[in-house]
Amino acid sequence: MSTTRQTPPVYENILETIGRTPLVKLHKTVEGIPGTVYAKVEYFNPGHSTKDRMALKMVEDAERAGLLKPGGTIIECTSGNTGMGLALAAVVKGYKLICTLSDKQSKEKMDVLRALGAEIYVCPTNVAPDHPDSYYSVARRLNAEIPNSYFPNQYDNLSNREAHYETTGPEIWEQTEGKITHFIVGVGTGGTISGVAKYLKEKNPAIQIWGVDSYGSVFKKYHETGVFDTSEIYGYITEGIGEDILPKNVDFDLIDRFEKVTDRDGALAARELARQEGLLLGYSCGSALQGLRQLKDELPADAVSVVLFHDHGSRYVGKIYNDDWMRERGFLKETTGNLAEAVAGHKHLPLLTIQPEEPLMNAVVAMKRHSISQLPVHDGQRFVGSITESHIIQALTEEGRGMDTLVKHVMGAPFPVLPGSASVQEGIAALSKEQNALLIEWAPGKHHILSKHDLLTRIA
Template sequence: GNTPLIRINRIAEQEGLKCELLVKCEFFNAGGSVKDRIARRMIEEAERSGRLKPGDIIIEPTSGNTGIGLALACAIKGYRCIIVMPEKMSQEKVDVLRALGAEIIRTPNEAAFDSTESHIGVANRLNRELPNSHILDQYSNPNNPLAHYDGTAEEILEQCDGKIDMLVAGAGTGGTITGIARKLKEKVPGITIVGADPEGSILAQPEQLNETSVTGYQVEGIGYDFIPRVLDRSVIDKWVKTNDRDSFTYSRRMIRDEGLLCGGSSGSAMSAAIEAARDLKEGQRCVVILPDSIRNYMTKFLNDDWMFDRGEWTSLPVTSMPQKFPMTLDPDVTCHHATEILKREGFDQMPVVGPKGGVLGMVTEGNLMSSLLKRRVKQTDPVAKVLYKSFKQVPTTATLGQISRLLDREPYVLVVSEQRCFVNSNEATMRQTIFSIVTRIDLLNYIMTHAPSDRASDADAAATSGSNKIAV
């Protein structure tokens, strides 16, 4: 509890929001997520009622974070802890659970919630077989939303001095958004509660929002194929359907631009918030719940190869990136002048082109300075003497996936196009023209901020069919 409320600056400005955008950083809890709150509350209430006794076993079906919170409490209190979780949940969660002494059972991702093979079904079977075992059951336990009604919501009200116009949170079990929403609606008349639900889940309302060809998603901790008992959808005013691409993009943007080491479902919530908060005006305030940290996803969306392997942007052509036609150098420019030009223009490297436009090589600031300092060339020598002639170039038809693989080994890639140049009324030759230079930073910046999202396509489709991706 008592997690910080932090203002989002860069992303809010980049997205053109007029309102104040704040995030509640639940990953500052001891176990690294918002689920610490319910784990403590459920265990303490079970102890208080006499249901839970020393030496008992706690079993919980979970996507991981509730399990970590429970395992943390069990490690302190001495209970045996068994966690049942789907295969798609990250290895990092498994490692943390094992370190805390929990026993882990994995279940198939595709198993329906009411299947005996699902994480819920397996947990129920273990509960029947093991004496003195208990499923505290975050999906139906009233202490799940009460932990947020009594705790998280009160903290938000205090931190905002009671001034809040919109609250955005992802929905998994629904306890977080339900508990917070109930308290805020009591204390702040007119507040708007927005729920984020991934495509492939069925929690959103109206039901047509859930119509999709998507059958699965990589974001962890939110969305379900059933309606949990603790989720009170009547307190949610709007739903925004999110997708993996936007979720992971916004998570990485928050890490890079705001310094917030948050997880994938935090990106889902921020994606929904950016969409919904466009309705807010200057002077209004939107609070977004960030459920967990990057700790659980170091080998997932934080990893470039993992992202590219899922095909999120690999098929996009390099021409989809903003066109930045590079400056070039003539091969006869002196090393002294080349140094001045690079410094003045703020470039680390520049192509050197011949009289007919062909790329002769690349000159880099580092190689140029090294050659001058070691007296391999004089300042009056032409820059052609210090060229890197080994460099990678691709046509404008190359994809971002191809570019990314080259950038694993190269500091930059030259994108070139061919043009017909007539030398007389009948004859034409092909001449090379530099389209752009792409560095790894350029590619990552584009992926984070400019890659078209599934939501844009869905919005276009919705506009055609008369439906909308945000529902009141």
């Protein structure tokens, strides 16, 4: 898989340099992972991310379809990288570009878009996608208001995944000489994973496709159960992966499994890639590597894994590469503050649960005896709900039920489950008005509970 040096080509314009990115073997950061691991380093694209590929394809497909006309305005909601690819296309082809971004995106991304002449609208992150202020809705509104404008909509525009089917997939197949066994990548719009997966599975259906998701996103649960569970949705920090919607570009049938990675583990893995491999990469690249590490026991000894790294680290220097930013979030290893540490004091005690078929009376007795305010509901296989003092009071008063009512008729949604490696801040982000507690998986299959009160005392 080595190449001889060739005279670099001369190009007509910057757009022609998109694609044909290198595959780089990983060493120290993948010690203990079976087989060989290669990185598809997408920051070699001129806009420093893989999204250049799909941005150009969306623009050219729209031109061909007559949706984008000379002098037109492109309007897109973007986490930054698609905006960058669109900006390059807009500059070279003479279009105006407006990007709507959520306020959790790094300032660097916004400044870079402005440098390329784009107009930026910053929208709040913590609103539902259909809220009029969300970055999806603002893009739609501007598209309706501005004449001769085109809204590519990277989430549902299938030119997105087609770009990766036409270019990224074939490159990976050829670069590994058809030896790839596993492809691992973060999933946002789903374009990268679905396009690459389609090409690779057509070549060899045995190739495993693993999607990396974030805590706070709906993908993993939807893939495993077919349920779009809104209780999975909460704020998180990692940029570019995970969603609170199901974009049309995600082809769930082509994805073999999803793995969730915490904000903290993704950030730490990205820092390791910089210091141990010389790869200064974006946040979601750390998540992708960490996803592979978490699944290493599933890999055969002769695996040839390819992890796609979406973008460059320059856009994250004020975040994951800034020690103060990391420390404030409890992400640095030397700081205490992960959830396993928060439950360490009561790990020796059994986790108290109640079954859905038990009467409310049993819940009340257990709460009184152990001086607790909530219980996870477990049906012997999995957590199916939760019962709190508020549920019980509401059932007895407003609903006029008796103490013999079964727990399953009164219980609320299950408590969110987070791994022990998540930070206390991530735990707090996962709580909502309705959720009183979290379940911490501190070892495989072993859970403990943390109440709102427990979490607040960790930060006060």
